Every structure is written in structure tokens, then in C-alpha cells.
Amino acid sequence: MSADAPISRFPVPKLSEMPEDLRARIALVQEKAGFVPNIFLALAHRPDEFRAFMAYHDALMDRPGGLTKAEREMIVVATSAANQCHYCVIAHGAILRIRAKNPVIADQIAVNYRKADITPRQRAMLDFAMKVSQAANEVSEADFAEIAGHGFSDDDIWDIAAIAAFFALSNRLANVTAMRPNDEFYMMGRLPK
């Protein structure tokens, strides 16, 4: 339905024009997902930034620790919705549905995470992430005490904050480039396998 719509307001290089390492990375994600998420193509306009972005993303999202992969995606979806970022809400909403094996959780968190079907611990995680995302200048020791009270370690808290901070960057890039989510994302994880 939207085959001709541009995926970025800025130039998008052809695969054949990209540096070898970018092509390898893209081949990898394509093999895994079955398609190439547009963010890989849009950011390839700037190979050095592409590499740093992906390295940062993987360092935060694939890291072992006290947060599940689904919880990391919850942070992405909640903060990206607050920043009204098409690409991030729709693409990471899909990933969240798959990670959480829950077809409705992403829409719930995107609209209003306060009313989503999540645990009190996850609610505290998202409250902290949202404060980092929207008012980091006001984060105080009271906020740390509150979230630590839900069993998060200092390492977990760094993860929560860093993911919220990284998507503050990502949301702005996607909004300025008018980055378009692939059509595939809308349905991913909505039907039982």
C-alpha cells in the first residue's frame, strides 16, 4: 500500500553503494527478520553515525542484566510514544509484542502506560524511564529510592536510564528524517504463531 512512499526525507543510498560492513549488518538483520527495517537504510546515509548508533543500540538492548528483553522494549515504546515517534513506536511495538508474547501490550503502553496490563515493578520502571525521557533535569535521589524499592539494582537503573536516553536521540533522528516504519511491523506479533 505504501511501496512508493519515501523512507527518509534525506537521501537513502543503494545497498550496492554502502560500505561492506553496513551491507553485512543489513544482510544479517534481513535474514533474521525477513525484511530490512528502514532505519538501517535511512541511517546508512551516514556510515560512521550508522556504526555508532548500532553499536550503542546493541550495547543497551542485548546486554544481560536484570531487565528482560521485553521490558527493555517497554521502555522504548513508552518513551517513543511520549515523543510521538512513528518509526520507534511502530517498529519497537512489534518487537515488544514478540518479546512479551502479548499482542496487546504495545498498544496499551503506547497510548497510556499508566493503564497498561503491567506489574507494579514494570510501572515503576516506566515511571523512572519517562522522567529521564521528559524531565531528566529533575531526577532526584527520591526517584532512585523509589525505583530501588521495587528491586532494581543500580545496574538495572543505569540500563533503564540509558535506554530512555538513547531513544531520546533515536526519536529525534526519526522525527527529523521522517523515517517511515516498514509496513511489516504493523502486524508483527499480533497473531498467535
Next chain:
Amino acid sequence: MSADAPISRFPVPKLSEMPEDLRARIALVQEKAGFVPNIFLALAHRPDEFRAFMAYHDALMDRPGGLTKAEREMIVVATSAANQCHYCVIAHGAILRIRAKNPVIADQIAVNYRKADITPRQRAMLDFAMKVSQAANEVSEADFAEIAGHGFSDDDIWDIAAIAAFFALSNRLANVTAMRPNDEFYMMGRLPK
């Protein structure tokens, strides 16, 4: 005066405990600046994130293009002031004074960039950067037309947006970690050489 104040709310590794490449990078900046900016120590808590952060920073701030190095720092100071980030305003204020060879410009931009002694082109650059920083969801083609009218190329505009976006990340990390600017920064660039 503040020798004992912690430089981060999170653990800070000793140099001897850091991976070799981090130590090399820190040795380099120390040789150049005469001291180790605290951000290198604070982020070393997470080596993978340190590497991605520095790679991203350098890709944006050292890149050739239509923006001078001073102008890139103007974007950092203006957006970091809006986000009330101690480390970024004070450290990058120092760098801006040096890059611009102007002892007052950083304070002017930090307090209210609309009243700073800058050119109309620089004002347009900061207006765009501030919109990316504070309301990227509302960036529209009218904003692109406005800034392009001041002679910025699409590549320059990407730079402006990407710097504003990267410091959206950086400001949040610094605020959450309560990252402390080194005392050296306060006076840098204020006196004629």
C-alpha cells in the same frame, strides 16, 4: 575546592581497571587538554557504551562540512542549557569559548540564545536545533524551508539535527548520573592567551 566531590552517582572505575582502548583514548584527551574530562571516567563504567558514545560524538563534532566547530558547540550549549545539564553546558561552554575565541559567547547562549551576539544564520541554526531538541515531533517542511533559506545544505541540516539529537542523549545521561564538570572548565577560554 571540590576535590572530593563524586563525579558520578554510579561507580567510577580506576584507570588501571579499564580496558586498554579506553585507557588509550583517555591518555589522548589528557595529553591534549591537560586533564581528564570527567565524562570519560563516568562513562567508563560501561565500556561498550563508552565506545559507542565517543564514536558517535566524534562522527558528529569532528566531521568536515558547512558548520564550523564553534557553531557545532553553539548547538551543544544552547540545547544543553534548555535541558539544564551541568556537565554539557559547562564543559562545552568552555570548548565553545576556545573554538569561537570569544570569552562571552557561551554564557550568552546558555542563558538565552535569542539575545546572544550571533549572526542571523547562526540564530536560524539554533532555532532549528532547539526545535529538534524540544519538539522534534513538530518539525515540518516549513522549518526545513526556513533554515535552507539561510544557506544551509541538507547535509548541514542533518548535522544540526544529529548534534541536537545526540546531546538529547548526552544531557539525559549526565543528569541521571549527576556527572560533575571538572573545575578546569569554568575558566577555560575566558582570558586572552
Next chain:
Amino acid sequence: MSADAPISRFPVPKLSEMPEDLRARIALVQEKAGFVPNIFLALAHRPDEFRAFMAYHDALMDRPGGLTKAEREMIVVATSAANQCHYCVIAHGAILRIRAKNPVIADQIAVNYRKADITPRQRAMLDFAMKVSQAANEVSEADFAEIAGHGFSDDDIWDIAAIAAFFALSNRLANVTAMRPNDEFYMMGRLPK
């Protein structure tokens, strides 16, 4: 998955306890939709308000005029997303997908209507609706001139404003009652018939 979750924070009457006209109305919607949307059950707690609410809803949404039914739902989804209303975004998102025969439009509008695949005329419609929803006190003749310039008649403009105003009411009721969208809505209109 959520069969036991309450559909309202307030008491929900059994069908058998409801006045006859409410039961008739509910039977009608059930026949048409295949299930009873929770708003009918939640509002039945107050029969007089139920009747006024439904009468108002139908007067605005089923009225002939210059706006298509899909366009009316676009207004609902955009303003309800701004008000972070679970029930309205998810239920009316489903209706919008069906009315527009477009599986992605509702998610696009909910996240950021400025980036959705809509016509300039629809964009002007949503800009006006959002101003009524979020800052009606600032609506001015300049706003009327802008939207009239896109071919909307005064009657259309009343419709746009009245729908935005009615869902200002509806969003608040749904948020206060923690009204739960039926699970059925999440998938409606996402797959081709």
C-alpha cells in the same frame, strides 16, 4: 488473555438489571459488531447519562455532511491519542481501520498525525480538531480562515469542532473509569477481508 480484568473502576450492571431501552441498544450493537463494546456496559451504570451520551455520539458520527465517516474517526483517534485514552484510541482506531479500509492509518494517526499518510485537507482538519481539543481558548478567526481555505464549509467546521469537543468528554470519562477496550478491537481491520 484478559477475561477477568475489570472493564470499569465503577460498578457495571448486569444486562438483566438494565432498563429495557439500554438492553435494546446493546443488543443492536452486539448484532452488528459480534460483541458488546465495553463502553456500553460501563456507561450503563448511569442510564440517563448513557442515553445522552449515545444520542450525542450518534448525532455527530452518523450525521450526513462533508466529512466521511473515516474522517470523523480520524478526529477521534488523533484527539484521543493526545488525551492518552486507552478505550477511545483502541476502539476507534479499529473503527477507523474499517471505515478507511486501511490497516495502518489508525496507528499512524495515534502516534503523530503530522506524519500520517493523509491528504493536506485531512491534515488541516486534524490541525483544527487538535486546537479545539487542546487549546480551544485560543481558536481564532485565523484558524477558521485556514481551514475554510481547504474547502470545509461552516457546517463541516462545526462537525470537526463538535467531534473534538465530544471526545474531550469521552476521553475524560474513559480515563477516570479506567474503561477497558475489548480485546477484539486490537485486531479489527488489520487483515484483508
Next chain:
Amino acid sequence: MSADAPISRFPVPKLSEMPEDLRARIALVQEKAGFVPNIFLALAHRPDEFRAFMAYHDALMDRPGGLTKAEREMIVVATSAANQCHYCVIAHGAILRIRAKNPVIADQIAVNYRKADITPRQRAMLDFAMKVSQAANEVSEADFAEIAGHGFSDDDIWDIAAIAAFFALSNRLANVTAMRPNDEFYMMGRLPK
């Protein structure tokens, strides 16, 4: 002084052109108040919406329950002032003065309800109503506990919320139509009978 000023930005039908039931309703209010409040004329432009609006209004404002009629009007005045609605603040300010037999209470609540001469229970009622009016997406169980602590039943709380929600609709309609309050309202209830 303002006999010629339009009472709505949209067409206002003559009494003789209105459906019989609207005329009857208007005759009733005229007999009671001594004049026809402009909202009846302005909304008569759309008879079906007029009927639903009035039915909803009466269901909420004339309902028996734990809130006095004066308290219901306090909610209207406080939330309508926050929404900067001429018609609602001035017309319902008049009704509040009469219901409360207090010539100054409406002005006090309109300017800043936090400083008005009201009871702590009424203050809690208005705090809750204002949250529904201005940030219903953030209403939480803590808010319910707070207001319940002042002796309000769940039924009272629904009333408070529904009145705030209904006037969210009403304020937007009045602002968009530039609905003009009748001159009579300004003095009503200011002098002892």
C-alpha cells in the same frame, strides 16, 4: 450595551424556525430565568445535538446525590475558568452565586480556586475535578483515595468527574462558537434579594 453583538459565530435560528420541543424547552427556561440564555439559541443550530446536550446537562446537574447544587456549579466554574470559557464562567458563575447565596464565591473560584472561601472537602472536590479536566490521563488510585478520604462516595466521585468531563465538552463548544454570555448574567446573585 451589547444588544447587537452576535451570540454565536455560527448561524442562530429564529425561535419560529426551531422544532417544537426546542421551543418548549426554551419557553420553560425563559419563564424560569426571565430571559433566554444564549446557549439555548446557539445550540439550536443543531437540534439533535441540542437535545443530547440538554439531556446530559440535566442528568448531571439536577441529579440527587451527595453534592449540593452549589457544589456542582463550583466544579463548572473552576474547570471552565481553567479552560478560559466566557460563556460558562459568566453564566455558571451567576448560577453559583444564586445556589450558594454568596455574591463573591464565583469570582474567587474563577480566579484561583485554591484561595477561595471553601471548605477543605470542597477543595478536595475541586482538586479532583481539575485533574479530570486538565490531566485525566494521570488520574490514579491515589487520587481516588485522597478524595474518598474527604467523605465522597464512589457515586459522588462519578458525579464530580462527569461534570468536569461534560464541561470539557461545553467549554470547547462555547469557545469555538464564540458563544456570548447574556448581559443579565454579570449581575445575577450579586445583590441581596
Next chain:
Amino acid sequence: MSADAPISRFPVPKLSEMPEDLRARIALVQEKAGFVPNIFLALAHRPDEFRAFMAYHDALMDRPGGLTKAEREMIVVATSAANQCHYCVIAHGAILRIRAKNPVIADQIAVNYRKADITPRQRAMLDFAMKVSQAANEVSEADFAEIAGHGFSDDDIWDIAAIAAFFALSNRLANVTAMRPNDEFYMMGRLPK
């Protein structure tokens, strides 16, 4: 009705305890108004501040120039309403009614100056005053050009800005001290002489 309510949260000196010049000033206003406006009593707690406040007030409000006395009061009422200041809206609302010989203008401006029965020139005056009051950091040459286009001289513009700025001070003092408007103000200027 409110004879016993305190007029300030802070101590209020007796007339007999005040310095002679304060007593003289108060005697003057009492003779003119028929009562002592509470602000004179509340501020007498600090005689030096009282003197500076009154001198500043008179320098701005009694100054000859291009603004009428009624227009000066319009600025006070509009900005004080935005700051939700009981004393200033109610006391200066009374003065505005008298100066403008208009019983409804103060209520109109207090609720929403954009909908008040004022001239386009007065609307421009209030738009500028409100920007000074609420976002002086964003006042630009475009704002000066706009208001100058309505025939205001630079001297008039200083007056508008200075009145808005002075009541930024006054509103904050009155709100912090919970300064109570005299009951007399509510009815002043509402009835024809």
C-alpha cells in the same frame, strides 16, 4: 460575610504602629475610595518595600501617555488573571469597570481577553502585555513591529511592558501572602451611578 478572614498570611500592623508617611498615604486612599484597600495594610508589614511598591505603581499607572487609564487597568486584569491572582484581578477589575465605565469588561478580560469586547488596538496591546507577562524571554523585534503597527509609540510600548512586569511582581506577592481582596471591590462599578 468575611469580616474575620485574615487579609494576609503575614503579620499586619495596626495603623497606629505604622510610620507617619504610610498612615498619610492610607488616609488619602481611604478618603478617595471610602475604605482602605487591603494591599496597603498587607504591605505595611515592610515599610520600605511599601514605599517602593507604591512609588513604582504610581509612576506607571498615573503617568500621562498614549494609554488611557482604563487601558492600563486592562493590562493589569489580563496578566493578573493569567497569574491567578485574587487580589489583583478583583481589585483592579473593579478599577477597570470604573475607569472604562463598563460593568462587564473586567470579567470578560479576566476569563479570556481574546473574546472580550475590545478594539483590535487593545487586543494587540494585551497580546504584547501577555507575552511580556508569560514569556518575556521570547519577545522579539517581530513583536515590537506588530504592536507598533497598531499605532503604539515606543513610549507606549515601554508602559505596556513595564505594567505587565510590575504586576508580575505584584501578583507573586499577593499570591504568596494570600492577600485578600476587600469585599467592596466585587460590586464596584457594576451598577450605573
Next chain:
Amino acid sequence: MSADAPISRFPVPKLSEMPEDLRARIALVQEKAGFVPNIFLALAHRPDEFRAFMAYHDALMDRPGGLTKAEREMIVVATSAANQCHYCVIAHGAILRIRAKNPVIADQIAVNYRKADITPRQRAMLDFAMKVSQAANEVSEADFAEIAGHGFSDDDIWDIAAIAAFFALSNRLANVTAMRPNDEFYMMGRLPK
């Protein structure tokens, strides 16, 4: 570097054209500071307002009481930074450095007072001052209790509030007049004597 930049958007009288008392006051400050702070020249455009402004300033800033002179300047810097006022942040930042004998405190407070090297008592003082500056309409008895709990007397609290209120005025005047801080202020108090 900026010898030719105008110090005000409005006319600035020559010293020889000023009333004798203004000249005397200016001579005094020049003798003390070694230069004439621009605010004295900019406000001399309006001698009566100049006199009231200076009288008010001195009444608040030179008054004996529980706040040190440095603490008074902290209030000025924090609130003026929130209002983005060039003149006030830069000039009073200089005075704060001198009063506090601390070369970094002003920059810390200007960027984010929550992260500055101040005592908990000073933090409470600035929290209260900021609420007066930014949301005086919401100041409540809970705020008074909080600050009193840090040992501030009612007289101290009046001082804090009045300074925040006075600079609400001052910041707006300086922003509207585009008042330029003297170059001398930028370096004052940054080097050990």
C-alpha cells in the same frame, strides 16, 4: 569586543541629561564597582521608575535578616536563569561569585540549581523561590511548612518570596529592553584576589 553594541532597545539618556539624584546614585555605584552597570543607564530613561526600582532593590538586597547576601544572590541567579534573562544572570552571577567567594557557584545555579554545591537549607530556599517565580498561584501551606522546617523564619520567607517576585519584574524589563550586561561582569569573581 562589544563596545558599540546598544545596551537597551530603548533610548538611553546621557549622564548630563539625567536628574541630579540619578547621577549621584550612578557616581556611587561607579566608584564602588569601577564601572557603571548598564541597568542604571537603561532605566534612567524613566527617572521615576528608576528611583522606585532602586529603592525596592535596596530594600530587599541590603536588608539585614536570616539570609546572607550570597543567598539573596542565589535566589536572583536561579530565578533569572529560569526566566532566561541575560542581564540578571550575568550581572548577579558575578555578584554571587564575589559574595560567596566561590568562582563556580553562579554557573552551577544558573544551569540547574538542583545539582549545585549548596546546602540542603539553600536547596529548600531555592525550591521555594522557584515556586514563587514560576507558579506562585500554587504556593500552599505545605510549601511554607517545608521551608520552615529548614529553619527559615516567616521574615526570611517573606524575603525569599519578595526577592523572587522583584526579579520577576526585573527579568521582564531586562528581556523586553534587551538590556545588555557589561563585559566586565563575565570575569568578575572568577579569579582569586
